[in-house]
Structure formats: C-alpha cells, structure tokens
Amino acid sequence: MFLNCHTYYSLRYGTFSVEELCELAKSQHVKNLAVTDINNTSACLKFIKIASEYGIKPLTGIDFRNGVQQQYVGIARNNKGFKQLNQHLSSHLHNGSDFDNDAPLLPDCYIIYPFEKVASDKKLNFRANEFIGVSVENLRKLKFSKYLHYKEKLVLLQTVTFRSKRDHNAHRLLRAIDNNTLLSKLPKSEEGNFSQQMISPEIIKTEFQDYPHILQNTEKLTKTCEVKFNFGEARENQNLKVFGKSKKADEEELKKLCYENLPKRYPQASEEVYERVEKELKAVISLGYVAFFLINYDIIQYAKEKAYPYIGRGSGANSIVAYILGITNVDPIELDLYFERFINAHRNSPPDFDIDFSWKHRQDVTAYIFDRYKNTALMGTYVTFKRRAVVRELGKVLGLPKENLDKLSAGYFDYHQLDHLEKLVLRYSKLIAGFPNYTSVHSGGILILNDSVYNYASTFMPPKGFRTVQIDMNISEEVGIHKFDILAQRGLSKITDTIEIIRQNQPGAIVEDIENTKVFKEDPEINHLLKMGDCMGVFYVESPAMRGLMIKLQTNSYLELVAASSIIRPGISNGGMKEEYIQRHQNPEQRKVAHPVLFEILAETYGVMVYQEDVLKVAHHFAGLSYDEADILRRGMSGKKTSKGQIEKIEAKFRSNCRKKAYPEQLIKEVWEQISSFAGYAFPKGHSASYAVESYQSLYLKKYFPLEFMVAALNNGGGFYDVETYIQEIRKCGGIVHAPCINKSDHPNVIFGKDIYLGLGNIKELEMKVIQRILENRQFFGPFKSLDNFIDRVAISIDQLSILLKIGAFRFTQLDKHHLLWKAHFKLNKSKPKTNQAVLFKPKQRDFELPQFTFSEIVEAYDQMALLGFPLCSHFKLLRNPIQASIKAKELKNFIGRDVQIYGNLITAKRTPTVNGKFMCFSTFYDMDSDIFDIVQFPAIAEKYPIRTKGIFLCYGRVVEELGYLSLNLKWISRQETTGDPRLADSSKFKLA
Structure with missing residues (x-):
C-alpha cells in the first residue's frame, strides 16, 4: 500500500535499485507497491516485469516535482493512464516548464496531492480521481485540519526513499553533488526527510487505527490499478508492423523489389541464389519482419538520393535480401554467410542492421526518419557514476583539497593512512558507483514504433532536438521494442571529402x-x-x-x-x-x-x-x-x-x-x-x-590520391593517431606542409598541388569569430596585401593578431614575424573600432623604424608547438646532443638476431596486461626518414624503462622477425634531451615535450 516509492532513477535523489526495492517490500510482507520516481519513468517497465517474482502487485506512476518541491503523485489505473502520465511529464521535460499546482485532467490516472501541499494551497475542490495523501507524520496535523472530514479523499501516501541511515547519508551526498555545493551548506529544503521509509503493514495499521477509512480508500485504489506488458518470450513485436497500405501489400512490395534488383547484384544468377532468396523471403514474411526491411530500404534510398555514403553491417549482412536491396554491400553467397546467423524461427527479435553514415550526414538522416515516421524516438541510455568520477565528486562536496582528490581518484594510497573524510569518500563511492547519474542518448538507436512511444515511457529532449525515451535498450527489447541502428563514423567522410578534394586539386x-x-x-x-x-x-x-x-x-x-x-x-x-x-x-x-x-x-x-x-x-x-x-x-x-x-x-x-x-x-x-x-x-x-x-x-584513394586522402583524414579528425603523425605521413607521400596562412588557409586544411596549408582551425586559442571574419572578408574583397591592409579590413584584438603573427600567417609579406609583432602593437590600439563595417576613408597607417631582428628555427618550432601542438620541422633537428651511430628502420631487416641502436620519435605506446598481472608495452616510432618501426618491452624492461611521454628516444634491443614482421625486443631506452626555447632565461632547464 505504498504509493510513492523512489528508486535510484530518481536521479541524484534515490539510493537503491528496483530489485532492492522489491526485496525490501518482500521482507516487510508488502503486497502492493507503486514505483513513482521523480520526473522519471525509467524504472516502471522493469518493475512491472520483475514484481511478480517477489509476490508484489506492481503499480506505476510519477512523482511530479518542481526541483524537490512535490506537486502531486500520479498513479496509472491502466495502460491508457500510464500513457497519459508519460505524455504529461514529457511535455514539461521538452519545454523545461514547471508543473502547475493543480494536475491537468488525466482521466485514467489517480492524482494524489500531499497533505502539506493541500494545506498550504488551501485546496478545496477535487476531481473524482483526485485524492489527498497522508503520511504517518501527517496524522498529528490531520486531527486539527478541515481535511479530516474529506473522508473519501484521504489515502495513505507514505513516501519510500531510504532503507537506513546509510541511504540517507548517500542521498544527502547526491543532493550536494546535484546542487554543486558543500555538504555542510546543503539547504535542508533540498533533502528528503529521514522518515521516508517503508514501515511494516502492522505498524501502519496501528498508526491508522483511528482512521480505517484511509487504509480502505488506499486498498480500493490499488485494486483498480493494473498496467500490463508482455516480456521475454511472451512479448510481441512493437515496431512498426505495416510500412505501406497493408501487410499483404508490404509482402508483395518486398518480393517485387528483390526480383527487380536481383539482376544488378547477380547478372548471371545461379539456382543457389534464387533458392536462398526464396528461403529468406519465406522466413522474413512468416516472422513478420517485412516492414523492418522496407523501413531500412527506405532509409538507404533517402541516403542515395542525397548522395550520402553509408555502410550496412550487423547480422543483416548475412542476408541476400539485404544485399540485393542495397542495404548492405556484402555478398553472402561469395562469403558463405549463414542465413541462420541472420534470422531463424527461434529468434523473436528482428535482424540487426547497423547502418553507418558520415558524421556530417547522420543528423539529416535522423531528421528524415522523424519526419517520415510518426511514432519515433531516440533510444535512451544511462550515464552512471564511475568510481573515479564519484570519488572526485564526493571529495568536492566534503571539501577535500585537489591533491587529496587526485590521490584518491588515482588509487595510489595506503588506506590505513587516510583520514576520516577520505575514508568516508571511499566508503560512499563504493555505494554510489554504478548509480545512474543522468539520462543520455544511445549511440545510434532509433525507435520506429507501431503506436505511441508514450505507451512505454516518457521522453526528454536532448540538445540535438530529437525526443529520447527514458528507457534503455535492455528493457526495450524485453518488451518488444527493437531499435534501428543509425550510426556515425568519420571513415565515410574521409572518402567523400577525398573525392571532393581531388576534384578541386586535380x-x-x-x-x-x-x-x-x-x-x-x-x-x-x-x-x-x-x-x-x-x-x-x-x-x-x-x-x-x-x-x-x-x-x-x-x-x-x-x-x-x-x-x-x-x-x-x-x-x-x-x-x-x-x-x-x-x-x-x-x-x-x-x-x-x-x-x-x-x-x-x-x-x-x-x-x-x-x-x-x-x-x-x-x-x-x-x-x-x-x-x-x-x-x-x-x-x-x-x-x-x-x-x-x-x-x-x-x-x-x-x-x-x-x-x-x-x-x-x-x-x-x-x-x-x-x-x-x-x-x-x-x-x-x-x-x-x-x-x-x-x-x-579508402585504400584505393590512399594508393592513387595519397595527399588528398591524408588531407581529408586530417579534416575529419584523423583516426588512431595524432595530427602530427598524419602530417608525417603527408610528407612521406611527397606533400609539403605549410603553417597556416591568412591568404591560403581555410578553416580546415587545404591542398594546392603538393602544398598543404594547415587550417586556421588548427591554431590554439584563435577564436572562431576571428576565423569567420578573416575568411568572409577574403571571400568578398580578395587576398590581404599587407599587415596594414589586414588591420584596415578585419576587426581584431592585439591578442588574436599576435597569435596569427607568431604562427607565421603573414609570411607572404616577406617580413620577419618579430618585426610585424612590434608593428602590430604600435598600430593596433584600444581606440580601434570594433566593427566589420568597411571604412569609407581609411586613415593612413603610420610606419615605424625598427631594428633588424634575427631569425631562429628553434624559436619558430617552439611557437608552432605552443600554437599547433607540434613543430613543422623535424623533431630530430631539435636534439641537444649529436646523434650517435645507429641504424634506420629500413635497415632492420639486415640485423635480424642482432642488437642495434635506433632513434625514434614516439607515435603511440600501449600497455598490455600479462596472465600473471604484470605489463608488457608495445610502442610505435618513426625514424629520421619518417619510416615506422615497432618495439616490444617485456615486463621486466617495461617496469625498468616506462614510456610515459612523447619525444625522441634512443632504443637499444635485439631485432626479431616473425613471419616477415620486424620488431625490436627492447633492452633499454633513453629519452633524448632537446634544445630549450632560447627566449627563456635558462633554456638548459627545459626539455621539449
């Protein structure tokens, strides 16, 4: 008879799971229970699914609150009522609006107003489905209240949020995290009362012995509530079941599309092909997945019309029907792919189609799906509190200094030497770790349902503007909701961008x-x-x-x-x-x-x-x-x-x-x-x-158009390696890499023949609005002729102009950048108008006599490292000491079985655990000729010579060969010092990172 129970899906408020709530109810011999999380229905389906295992009749609802201020509790009488509650909550979550004091008309729901709220609002009129909720604590006040005479409207509303003092402590910590405040400064109004616990039915009866009608009303209410769903093997497919006019029409359409497109894939189709098509069509139709295929076909047809590249994968790639329709590009006959891996009579879920689009196009494809299909939503997921993150959060609200937080988060400490607060952080971090922190969006799941999404859950509106359900894929699949995976990747963008760059450059x-x-x-x-x-x-x-x-x-x-x-x-x-x-x-x-x-x-x-x-x-x-x-x-x-x-x-x-x-x-x-x-x-x-x-x-483009391909790779965020590594690859392919230039560069990287100009977007701390002004002005009025011309045309601060000058973006002037920096400081003062409006009569720029400046490649390199993250010259040119006798990567094959020395600039290093709990390290370097080589550190060497930072290393070890693959089994490694920035007082103290 508890009508207001919270789980940890009352985010940053509740303190236990659905299962733990059920266990608590079972231990107290409670038979009727309502899960009513605060502005959330994430727990409802799971509660309905498992409640019978604990002998509980499940009721579902929502605790509607403005912040922590409880407005009313809604309980669903039936599935229609559950839908009404979800719609009501969703409209407020989408708009970010507060709930009114009075609930709207929700005919298939019960609305329970808390006694304190009713008393403070002096509410007198109640609809037939509206009640006043009284807790054990309220009984003292009820005796002296006019609401004592509202006998038919009084029900038990004993909120359940805690099981123990520990739960209440965890709750207070969560509230402090949510309010971003110290625990000591957390207002009492932000906390739930410790009395919000599940009291045994015997105590409830004793407390309410003078008010039996309250318990009778509550029992009557619970008896009339039933929300039902089928789960597991008893579930039905809730996805859109009819794509066109009817199921029969859909079946005919699928067959028609198959046999129309079959000759394109199989110009000389064998009997095996036709048998496989018939077998698949029969299975797809009998299992009711025709609409699923037609929807995927419709999505990829839209992509083709827009010339969006895509890749179809997942178990659907085993389907010849999917191959013929163009959903995938994998021939299951050629590869002997098993049909049963894709679909069979024992599989009560549709096949898995993962369709990858470019990261630039997925948003538009998603918008098309939402416009095309009525009952659509993104799949939700939960971002949980991770151990290291929750240690930091708890440490903050308890007021621990940063160094203590770093120590606890990293895990490097002796527990016995920790103080009381540090131990408290660890104790409660174990409890809170794994709790849902906030709802988020699944990486690619889209729901296209046969009926309203609000039959199953509420929705919220993330920044991208597509409504998202408050349930995850696990419970969704249990109830028969199967997602369409519309994913994004950068590999496809590399391909399309490369082709566009080739058209421009060649x-x-x-x-x-x-x-x-x-x-x-x-x-x-x-x-x-x-x-x-x-x-x-x-x-x-x-x-x-x-x-x-x-x-x-x-x-x-x-x-x-x-x-x-x-x-x-x-x-x-x-x-x-x-x-x-x-x-x-x-x-x-x-x-x-x-x-x-x-x-x-x-x-x-x-x-x-x-x-x-x-x-x-x-x-x-x-x-x-x-x-x-x-x-x-x-x-x-x-x-x-x-x-x-x-x-x-x-x-x-x-x-x-x-x-x-x-x-x-x-x-x-x-x-x-x-x-x-x-x-x-x-x-x-x-x-x-x-x-x-x-x-x-990608390999085709890399082989025949390597420079355009690598520029496209850089413009799409690279890949496994960092930007500098891809720049090395460009040089290896014959490209000449230039620093950003205000007359040549765009926001991304651009190529002219073999000359690659790094984009203005690569420059750290250069503001986007400044980049936009430069590019727009250049587009309308042509290239900049001089520093004076630039200052006259573009509104820019001295700080932003200094960044451009330091990176050498004005080198077309043939003037030393230090010379230009001095001039810029003289010319650009605070009185310069902050406007993009062209000046009708430009004031004549004054010139200044300046001394001769000396040019230093090392200073240039350090400026590039500060503004780009890497130098455009070779790291090897910056070494402090002369290079010793050593070999290069291309010579390794001549030294198999022998010990050698080789210099390498670290690209990447990966620590891998061994079976006995120690670590090996696998690292990749490039040498002075930009050729790549690999080293292996076995546990003893990895422990003695850990690789923690990038830089140039002298590696010594034995060359080993395994089936044509050469690597160096390391014996020792030494990080090489680099020349410091000569502008610093004592550059010998500094090393290049």
Missing part, C-alpha cells in the same frame, strides 16, 4: 566509382599496401596491431582482410587462435595438426574458429546440433538473453552428440572451451566483410 583526374569495390579488391597495387601494412589513415586497418597482423599474414586479398578484421578481436587473440591461424596460413604443413573434422568444416580458416558463424558450423557439423540450436548457443555465449537453462541443455546435447560420434573426451572438452572463450568476442563474418569493403575504398 580537376582532370579520373576517379573510379567508389562503389565498384570489385575493381579495388583485384588491384595488386592496393593489395600490396595491405601486405606491407602501409595503411596509415585507412579505416579499421591503420592501428599498429592491425598493421603487424597484416604483415605477418602477408594479407593480399579481400577474404584475407576479412579474416584479419576478425582475428584481431580479443576472443581469438586471447585464446591463442590468432597465432595458430597465422601459422597455418603461412605454413601449409602446420595445417595438418588440425582435427580432420574441424579442418573439413572450417576449410577456409584451416580448422581455426575465426568468425561468429564458425560457432554455428562447428555446433552443427561437428556436434550435430540444428542450426537453430547452434544460433541459440552463439547468442547465449555472446551475452544475449536466452531462456533460462537453454544453454545448459544445449551444452548437454553438444557433449552427448559428440560422444555418439566417438570423439575423444579431450577433444570434446577443447572444442567446447574454444567455443566458450571465442563466441563472446568474435565478429560476425558479415560485420568484418562490411568493414573490409570500406577499407578497400
């Missing part, structure tokens, strides 16, 4: 149709880049680990790249299958160690499981499970929800069938363990193939 160049990846896959020059690991800037294959893997595999084809994209994943790497695959790939004799049955099943991968589909193959062909059973096994081991006990039954059948086939027990055990360690991390083959298609598109 108007006569012939660019292949970027969709014609068949040509790219068969190009030996492109495959040679893979073989050599020369993939800087290329989507998904540019990391040091992937580069090393491709060299070891001598990757030379599309199928080999597809395999490499999956082998790099943790499940295969950690299980030792990556090394085994590489050995068998490079050494045919090694393939003989594979079990004959496994080798026959997995011939393409030499008897090694590489893809998620391999679980299906092994379970079906090796253990005799049906494809449907095998897919349940795959889903269960991948962390997907399955029926209780289903995996155990399938494991028993797996073992039993293997024994019937007379396999040795050791082999059965090994294969099962491989499946167990592998399935949770492996890529679907179609997923890897989708990525490989995009990689080939």
Whole structure:
C-alpha cells in the first residue's frame, strides 16, 4: 500500500535499485507497491516485469516535482493512464516548464496531492480521481485540519526513499553533488526527510487505527490499478508492423523489389541464389519482419538520393535480401554467410542492421526518419557514476583539497593512512558507483514504433532536438521494442571529402566509382599496401596491431582482410587462435595438426574458429546440433538473453552428440572451451566483410590520391593517431606542409598541388569569430596585401593578431614575424573600432623604424608547438646532443638476431596486461626518414624503462622477425634531451615535450 516509492532513477535523489526495492517490500510482507520516481519513468517497465517474482502487485506512476518541491503523485489505473502520465511529464521535460499546482485532467490516472501541499494551497475542490495523501507524520496535523472530514479523499501516501541511515547519508551526498555545493551548506529544503521509509503493514495499521477509512480508500485504489506488458518470450513485436497500405501489400512490395534488383547484384544468377532468396523471403514474411526491411530500404534510398555514403553491417549482412536491396554491400553467397546467423524461427527479435553514415550526414538522416515516421524516438541510455568520477565528486562536496582528490581518484594510497573524510569518500563511492547519474542518448538507436512511444515511457529532449525515451535498450527489447541502428563514423567522410578534394586539386583526374569495390579488391597495387601494412589513415586497418597482423599474414586479398578484421578481436587473440591461424596460413604443413573434422568444416580458416558463424558450423557439423540450436548457443555465449537453462541443455546435447560420434573426451572438452572463450568476442563474418569493403575504398584513394586522402583524414579528425603523425605521413607521400596562412588557409586544411596549408582551425586559442571574419572578408574583397591592409579590413584584438603573427600567417609579406609583432602593437590600439563595417576613408597607417631582428628555427618550432601542438620541422633537428651511430628502420631487416641502436620519435605506446598481472608495452616510432618501426618491452624492461611521454628516444634491443614482421625486443631506452626555447632565461632547464 505504498504509493510513492523512489528508486535510484530518481536521479541524484534515490539510493537503491528496483530489485532492492522489491526485496525490501518482500521482507516487510508488502503486497502492493507503486514505483513513482521523480520526473522519471525509467524504472516502471522493469518493475512491472520483475514484481511478480517477489509476490508484489506492481503499480506505476510519477512523482511530479518542481526541483524537490512535490506537486502531486500520479498513479496509472491502466495502460491508457500510464500513457497519459508519460505524455504529461514529457511535455514539461521538452519545454523545461514547471508543473502547475493543480494536475491537468488525466482521466485514467489517480492524482494524489500531499497533505502539506493541500494545506498550504488551501485546496478545496477535487476531481473524482483526485485524492489527498497522508503520511504517518501527517496524522498529528490531520486531527486539527478541515481535511479530516474529506473522508473519501484521504489515502495513505507514505513516501519510500531510504532503507537506513546509510541511504540517507548517500542521498544527502547526491543532493550536494546535484546542487554543486558543500555538504555542510546543503539547504535542508533540498533533502528528503529521514522518515521516508517503508514501515511494516502492522505498524501502519496501528498508526491508522483511528482512521480505517484511509487504509480502505488506499486498498480500493490499488485494486483498480493494473498496467500490463508482455516480456521475454511472451512479448510481441512493437515496431512498426505495416510500412505501406497493408501487410499483404508490404509482402508483395518486398518480393517485387528483390526480383527487380536481383539482376544488378547477380547478372548471371545461379539456382543457389534464387533458392536462398526464396528461403529468406519465406522466413522474413512468416516472422513478420517485412516492414523492418522496407523501413531500412527506405532509409538507404533517402541516403542515395542525397548522395550520402553509408555502410550496412550487423547480422543483416548475412542476408541476400539485404544485399540485393542495397542495404548492405556484402555478398553472402561469395562469403558463405549463414542465413541462420541472420534470422531463424527461434529468434523473436528482428535482424540487426547497423547502418553507418558520415558524421556530417547522420543528423539529416535522423531528421528524415522523424519526419517520415510518426511514432519515433531516440533510444535512451544511462550515464552512471564511475568510481573515479564519484570519488572526485564526493571529495568536492566534503571539501577535500585537489591533491587529496587526485590521490584518491588515482588509487595510489595506503588506506590505513587516510583520514576520516577520505575514508568516508571511499566508503560512499563504493555505494554510489554504478548509480545512474543522468539520462543520455544511445549511440545510434532509433525507435520506429507501431503506436505511441508514450505507451512505454516518457521522453526528454536532448540538445540535438530529437525526443529520447527514458528507457534503455535492455528493457526495450524485453518488451518488444527493437531499435534501428543509425550510426556515425568519420571513415565515410574521409572518402567523400577525398573525392571532393581531388576534384578541386586535380580537376582532370579520373576517379573510379567508389562503389565498384570489385575493381579495388583485384588491384595488386592496393593489395600490396595491405601486405606491407602501409595503411596509415585507412579505416579499421591503420592501428599498429592491425598493421603487424597484416604483415605477418602477408594479407593480399579481400577474404584475407576479412579474416584479419576478425582475428584481431580479443576472443581469438586471447585464446591463442590468432597465432595458430597465422601459422597455418603461412605454413601449409602446420595445417595438418588440425582435427580432420574441424579442418573439413572450417576449410577456409584451416580448422581455426575465426568468425561468429564458425560457432554455428562447428555446433552443427561437428556436434550435430540444428542450426537453430547452434544460433541459440552463439547468442547465449555472446551475452544475449536466452531462456533460462537453454544453454545448459544445449551444452548437454553438444557433449552427448559428440560422444555418439566417438570423439575423444579431450577433444570434446577443447572444442567446447574454444567455443566458450571465442563466441563472446568474435565478429560476425558479415560485420568484418562490411568493414573490409570500406577499407578497400579508402585504400584505393590512399594508393592513387595519397595527399588528398591524408588531407581529408586530417579534416575529419584523423583516426588512431595524432595530427602530427598524419602530417608525417603527408610528407612521406611527397606533400609539403605549410603553417597556416591568412591568404591560403581555410578553416580546415587545404591542398594546392603538393602544398598543404594547415587550417586556421588548427591554431590554439584563435577564436572562431576571428576565423569567420578573416575568411568572409577574403571571400568578398580578395587576398590581404599587407599587415596594414589586414588591420584596415578585419576587426581584431592585439591578442588574436599576435597569435596569427607568431604562427607565421603573414609570411607572404616577406617580413620577419618579430618585426610585424612590434608593428602590430604600435598600430593596433584600444581606440580601434570594433566593427566589420568597411571604412569609407581609411586613415593612413603610420610606419615605424625598427631594428633588424634575427631569425631562429628553434624559436619558430617552439611557437608552432605552443600554437599547433607540434613543430613543422623535424623533431630530430631539435636534439641537444649529436646523434650517435645507429641504424634506420629500413635497415632492420639486415640485423635480424642482432642488437642495434635506433632513434625514434614516439607515435603511440600501449600497455598490455600479462596472465600473471604484470605489463608488457608495445610502442610505435618513426625514424629520421619518417619510416615506422615497432618495439616490444617485456615486463621486466617495461617496469625498468616506462614510456610515459612523447619525444625522441634512443632504443637499444635485439631485432626479431616473425613471419616477415620486424620488431625490436627492447633492452633499454633513453629519452633524448632537446634544445630549450632560447627566449627563456635558462633554456638548459627545459626539455621539449
């Protein structure tokens, strides 16, 4: 009979989960309970789902509040009432408006006004569905109140927010975090009362013995409330079920589209193709996913009309129907992709289509979906309190100094030496860590429902302006709501931007149709880049680990790249299958160690499981499970929800069938363990193939238009490496990189022939409005002729102009920048008008006689480091000491098995834990010729010579070769000193970072 219960979805207020609330109710023998979080319905569906397990009748509602001021509590009588509550809350969350003192007419809800609120507002009139809520504390006041005579309107409203003093303490800390104030300064009005606890029904009856009608009214109210949803296997698909006029019309449309487009994908289609199409269409229609396909087709048709590039992936890439419709570019016949991985009779959720768009286009695609479909919302998610972050937040509200916060957050402390407050921070950080902090937007999920989103949850309005549900994908899927994944990535923008840059920089160049990846896959020059690991800037294959893997595999084809994209994943790497695959790939004799049955099943991968589909193959062909059973096994081991006990039954059948086939027990055990360690991390083959298609598109551009490609990569945020590394790659490809120039540069980086001018947007602390003024003025009135001409035309402060002068943006004047800086300070004074308006009669600029200044490359480098983050000259030119005798990266192959010295500028370093809890380190450097090499530090060396900062290092170690891949097993490493900034008083004290 508790009608106002809060979980931790009463954000920064509540202190326990839905499950803990149910456990509390069960311990108190409470049978009726309402979850009414503050301005939030995140907990409602989960509460309805699990309440019966605790013997509880679930009621759902909302505690409507302005800040912490409770206005009224709404309880849903039925599903219509739940929808009304969600709509009412959402309208206020979208507008950011306060709730009125009186609730609107919500006919299928009960509205309960707290007694204190009614008394202070002197409210006298109540609708039939409106009540006055009385808590145990209110009884003293009720005796002397006129509301004592409102017998039919009085119900029990005992708020439940805490279980103990610890909960109340955590609540106060959360309120202080929310108010951004010290706990000692938190107003009492911002806290919930400690009495807001669940009192046993016996005590409630005793307290209300003089007011039995209040409990009777409450019981009557709870009996008339029921909100129902089906979950799990009993759920129905809540996504849009009819795309066009009717289900039948949709089915005919899907068939028509398939057979119209089939010849484009398969000009000489085999019988196998037609059989696969018929099989898929039959399954899609029988399972009711026709509208799902047509919606995805509609989305990609819009993208094609707008010339937006996209990549379709996910389990849908196993579908020939999706391939024919153009939703994906992966041929499931060519790659032998299993239909059952994509859809089967035991799968009660639609297939997974992840459609990637450029980060520049996703917003427009999302807007199209919201305009095109009525019942649409973004999928919500919860950003939780992380341990390190919550330690900092708690430390702040308790008034700890920054150094204490740093110590506690980093975890470097002796607990026994901590003071009382520090221990308090740690104690409550353990409790609060994992609580939802605020609702956010899922990375790509969009809901397109058959009916109103408000049937299931309230929505809020994030900054991008698309309503977002207050529930996450887990409970959504449980109730039958399945998201469409519309994702953004920068790799696609690199491709489209490269093509545009080529048109501008090389108007006569012939660019292949970027969709014609068949040509790219068969190009030996492109495959040679893979073989050599020369993939800087290329989507998904540019990391040091992937580069090393491709060299070891001598990757030379599309199928080999597809395999490499999956082998790099943790499940295969950690299980030792990556090394085994590489050995068998490079050494045919090694393939003989594979079990004959496994080798026959997995011939393409030499008897090694590489893809998620391999679980299906092994379970079906090796253990005799049906494809449907095998897919349940795959889903269960991948962390997907399955029926209780289903995996155990399938494991028993797996073992039993293997024994019937007379396999040795050791082999059965090994294969099962491989499946167990592998399935949770492996890529679907179609997923890897989708990525490989995009990689080939990028590889084509990198091979034949390297400078334009690298400029596009920089303009789209780079990738795995930092800006300086990509600039090194540009130089390696023959490009000449220039500092920003006010006459040549745009906001992004631009290319003229082989000359690349860094964009004004790269300059730190240069304001966007200044960049806009410069570019607009230049566009209308042409290039700037001199510093005086610039000062006359652009309104700019001396601070901003100094930044441009220090970076050398006026070098076209042929004057030393120090000379120009002095002139700028003389010419630009505070009386300069702050306007962009052109001056009719420009005042004549005075000139000044200045001494001769000396130019220093080191000063130039330090200015560039300050304003760009890196120098445009080689770091090696800045070394303090002469370079010792050493080799270069291209010479490593001549010193295999020998110890060598080599200088390298650090690109990236990665610490990796070993099985015994120690760490190895893998680092990548480039040498004086901009060639890349890798070093490996085993635990003892990694501990003795930790690499913590970037810079130039002298590396000493043994050159090792593994299947063509060269690296240096480090013995010692020494960071090299660089010449300090000569403008500093004692530059010898400073080193280049």
